[in-house]
Amino acid sequence: xxxxxxxxxxxxxxxxxxxxxxxxxxxxxxxxxxxxxxxxxxxxxxxxxxxxxxxxxxxxxxxxxxxxxxxxxxxxxxxxxxxxxxxxxxxxxxxxxxxxxxxxxxxxxxxxxxxxxxxxxxxxxxxxxxxxxxxxxxxxxxxxxxxxxxxxxxxxxxxxxxxxxxxxxxxxxxxxxxxxxxxxxxxxxxxxxxxxxxxxxxxxxxxxxxxxxxxxxxxxxxxxxxxxxxxxxxxxxxxxxxxxxxxxxxxxxxxxxxxxxxxxxxxxxxxxxxxxxxxxxxxxxxxxxxxxxxxxx
Amino acid sequence: xxxxxxxxxxxxxxxxxxxxxxxxxxxxxxxxxxxxxxxxxxxxxxxxxxxxxxxxxxxxxxxxxxxxxxxxxxxxxxxxxxxxxxxxxxxxxxxxxxxxxxxxxxxxxxxxxxxxxxxxxxxxxxxxxxxxxxxxxxxxxxxxxxxxxxxxxxxxxxxxxxxxxxxxxxxxxxxxxxxxxxxxxxxxxxxxxxxxxxxxxxxxxxxxxxxxxxxxxxxxxxxxxxxxxxxxxxxxxxxxxxxxxxxxxxxxxxxxxxxxxxxxxxxxxxxxxxxxxxxxxxxxxxxxxxxxxxxxx
Numbered sequence: 047x048x049x050x051x052x053x054x055x056x057x058x059x060x061x062x063x064x065x066x067x068x069x070x071x072x073x074x075x076x077x078x079x080x081x082x083x084x085x086x087x088x089x090x091x092x093x094x095x096x097x098x099x100x101x102x103x104x105x106x107x108x109x110x111x112x113x114x115x116x117x118x119x120x121x122x123x124x125x126x127x128x129x130x131x132x133x134x135x136x137x138x139x140x141x142x143x144x145x146x147x148x149x150x151x152x153x154x155x156x157x158x159x160x161x162x163x164x165x166x167x168x169x170x171x172x173x174x175x176x177x178x179x180x181x182x183x184x185x186x187x188x189x190x191x192x193x194x195x196x197x198x199x200x201x202x203x204x205x206x207x208x209x210x211x212x213x214x215x216x217x218x219x220x221x222x223x224x225x226x227x228x229x230x231x232x233x234x235x236x237x238x239x240x241x242x243x244x245x246x247x248x249x250x251x252x253x254x255x256x257x258x259x260x261x262x263x264x265x266x267x268x269x270x271x272x273x274x275x276x277x278x279x280x281x282x283x284x285x286x287x288x289x290x291x292x293x294x295x296x297x298x299x300x301x302x303x304x305x306x307x308x309x310x311x312x313x314x315x316x317x318x319x320x321x322x323x324x325x326x327x328x329x330x331x332x333x334x335x336x337x338x339x340x341x342x343x
Numbered sequence: 344x345x346x347x348x349x350x351x352x353x354x355x356x357x358x359x360x361x362x363x364x365x366x367x368x369x370x371x372x373x374x375x376x377x378x379x380x381x382x383x384x385x386x387x388x389x390x391x392x393x394x395x396x397x398x399x400x401x402x403x404x405x406x407x408x409x410x411x412x413x414x415x416x417x418x419x420x421x422x423x424x425x426x427x428x429x430x431x432x433x434x435x436x437x438x439x440x441x442x443x444x445x446x447x448x449x450x451x452x453x454x455x456x457x458x459x460x461x462x463x464x465x466x467x468x469x470x471x472x473x474x475x476x477x478x479x480x481x482x483x484x485x486x487x488x489x490x491x492x493x494x495x496x497x498x499x500x501x502x503x504x505x506x507x508x509x510x511x512x513x514x515x516x517x518x519x520x521x522x523x524x525x526x527x528x529x530x531x532x533x534x535x536x537x538x539x540x541x542x543x544x545x546x547x548x549x550x551x552x553x554x555x556x557x558x559x560x561x562x563x564x565x566x567x568x569x570x571x572x573x574x575x576x577x578x579x580x581x582x583x584x585x586x587x588x589x590x591x592x593x594x595x596x597x598x599x600x601x602x603x604x605x606x607x608x609x610x611x612x613x614x615x616x617x618x619x620x621x622x623x624x625x626x627x628x629x630x631x632x633x634x635x636x637x638x639x640x
Contacts, residue, residue, distance in 0.1 A: 059431060059599035061438035067599060068431035073560025080558055083395050088430055090391040095435050097383045104380075105436045109423045116413015126406045133385055134356060134365035138392050139402045141358035261377055263370025297353030302364060304355055 065092045111254050118253045124158065128255045131155065131301040132264070149191055150340045151284050154303040157273065159212040160204060167227040170324040172240035175221040179208030179242030182312070182331035183321040187235045188276060191338055195235025199278035199339070202228050203239070205271070210247030240324050243312075243331050244270045246295050259300065269295040269304060274337070281339035288335055310335050362389045408551050415550045421455065425552045428452065428598040429561070446488055447637045448581050451600040454570065456509040457501060464524040467621040469537035472518040476505030476539030479609070479628035480618040484532045485573060488635055492532025496575035496636070499525050500536070502568070507544030537621050540609075540628050541567045543592050556597065566592040566601060571634070578636035585632055607632050 059067040068088050072081055100108065119125045130136045136155050144153040167173075174181075188199040204226040206212045213224040225244075229237050248266040250256055259266055271287035287303060288310040289296060296304060315332040356364040365385050369378055397405065416422045427433045433452050441450040464470075471478075485496040501523040503509050510521040522541075526534050545563040547553055556563055568584035584600060585607040586593060593601060612629040 057594075058601055058603055059434050060602075061435065061442075064431050064435045064438075071559075071561055071595065076558060076560040083397075083401075084559060086391055086394050090387045090394075091430060091432060092435060094383055094387040095432055095439070097387075098380050099439050100380075100436055102436065102440055105427070105432075109421070109427060112409070112423050113413045113416045113421070116410045117416070119410045119414070124406070124410070126409050130402070130406060133388060134361050135388060135392055135402075137356050138358065138361050138389060139397055139399065141361075142392070142396050143399055145358075258381075261373060262368075262381060263373040264368055297355075298368065302356035304353075305357075306355055 061096075064096075065089050068092070111258070114254045123250070123253075125250075125253050125255055127158065128249060128253070129258075131249070132255060132259055134302045137302045146282075146340055147191060149338055151276070151286060151337045152305045152307050153284055154286050154305060154308060155301060156285050157303075159206075159214060160202075160273065160275075161214065161223075161226060164202065164204070164226045164228050165223055167229055167239065169229060169232060169236075169238055170240070170320065171227060171229075172325065173203065173205075173225045173227050174207075174240065174242045175224045176207075180331060181326055182241050182243050182333055183238070183318075183324065183326055184241055184272070184333045184335075185236070185238035185320065186335045186337060188231050188237065188278065188337045188339060189235055190281070191340055195231075195233075196278045196281065196339060197231055197233045197235055199231040199235065199237075199276060199281075200228060201231070201237050202275040202277075203241075204273045205241065205244045206247055208242055208245055210245040210270075238320050238324070240321075240326065241272070244272055244290065246270045246293050249300050264300065265295070265298065266300050267295040267298075268301060269293040269299050271303075272333075276337045276339065278339060280342055282342050284337060284339060288333065358393075361393075362386050365389070408555070411551045420547070420550075422547075422550050422552055424455065425546060425550070426555075428546070429552060429556055431599045434599045443579075443637055444488065446635055448573070448583060448634045449602045449604050450581055451583050451602060451605060452598060453572075453582050456503075456511060457499075457570065457572075458511065458520075458523060461499065461501070461523045461525050462520055464526055464536065466526060466529060466533075466535055467537070467617065468524065468526075469622065470500065470502075470522045470524050471504075471537065471539045472521045473504075477628060478623055479538050479540050479630055480535070480615075480621065480623055481538055481569070481630045481632075482533070482535035482617065483632045483634065485528050485534065485575065485634045485636065486532055487578070488637055492528075492530075493575045493578065493636060494528055494530045494532055496528040496532065496534075496573060496578075497525060498528070498534050499572040499574075500538075501570045502538065502541045503544055505539055505542055507542040507567075535617050535621070537618075537623065538569070541569055541587065543567045543590050546597050561597065562592070562595065563597050564592040564595075565598060566590040566596050568600075569630075573634045573636065575636060577639055579639050581634060581636060585630065 069085050115125045140155055188196045213220040231237050246267050246269050251266045270290040270293045273287050275285050277283040289308055291309050310333050312331055312333045316329055317326050366382050412422045485493045510517040528534050543564050543566050548563045567587040567590045570584050572582050574580040586605055588606050607630050609628055609630045614623050
């Protein structure tokens, strides 16, 4: 029993006052940020329910969907992140947290396939350990917004293979750390390495989120891309992708990760001095992209 | 590959166009109701995220909360219904689906403790099988809105005991079907039976929803009540509670189930002819409540 509760005037819940009745129940001394977040959650959730007026059966199906989305998640599968991804919320949270001056390299979602402690490789090394796929030479420069090259910047790269699978998805087929590596820019801010052209691939479709996607008439594909995390002391890290321009899913990424500035130019070229030195002695794909970092706040 | 996808003009996701970019991705030929519901869900969800501007860590904690809420749910524990309950959404869905003419008995949530196939009892029977608690005599009449008594109406009753536990929560302590029963009204629409005064009780507090409730500075108690489902051929069934008026949590039900019209009058009275015939031979609690049903649509 709590004396302060007895003293509260009773405001009973009605369809009309529903948001206010629920929000008013929070104690004034609870964490201010939680109070702000939960007040907003309650207002938007009630507005949604009032707009769609679900039947009991529809609300029951919603409860069931939310429950199964939690239950199918494991240490290595996160179906709620997938739900956040396909509803554009992951990209929205990314956008909100990475507003930057014009000219800085734009961000996109991390995705579930990043691995920590990848091998540090020499510039020019080949990420592809099994020789499968069409060779591509990737190079560029890391600079600050005014064009100053950033020496010693780190470039963490990972991608799927020519069939659309990451090494961690095919531990029995691909060598460990296939198509992953960490490079450091030279004194002029340059980086260069060998890899293979990645393929588009589907997000998991065997769970509740895949079924929802199908019911909405949407395909599950992510357009072909290479992941990057670029970091340097004193600068804000950039987590992003570069997209292959000739992919049919570029305009309809299942997780909304594509930004126009992240669509790379890829050409078939003759070997350059650098790509030849890296072992590419005939025509190959070539991707050049410069990353622009902004100072840490 | 899909020709129609290639023909779509690319509209890339931005913070500004986020709702439209996601909604536009639904195919026009998907189920119209799903399209309406998902469009509303996307709009309200994005508006919520834009309002609170979560950090990456906050969004991660939200994903984690939603995941654990699914994972703690089992065949006998439904933490997402509990979440819906404490945010007032269950009562809102109940209100939306049970709009009724003034004068009809109001509804409230079913709750998780209803059991099917309870025993049919004679009028005057005692629901309390273990003799624990303060005796109460409950009686009333079932009528239509114009006062016509409804003979043969069914009254499905269940409640917790004097310590706040339902039989199904204490299978090792309470007899099966303790404080449950089904009655049928007599030719004048009357019902009457014996029971014991119920106690307030907490909703489960050991899961993510209980922790959220605590963080919001809210207590977990439901005020003392007796559950009823009243049904009769040709009439809409009413799922509701009657609340004990002297309970300290009446103004702050953790699931917002209280409506003013459902707070019963309870008095200590001398035995009446009926309560005496039911075996109550000294002063006892007395609750009288008439239910008003409306025709099925």
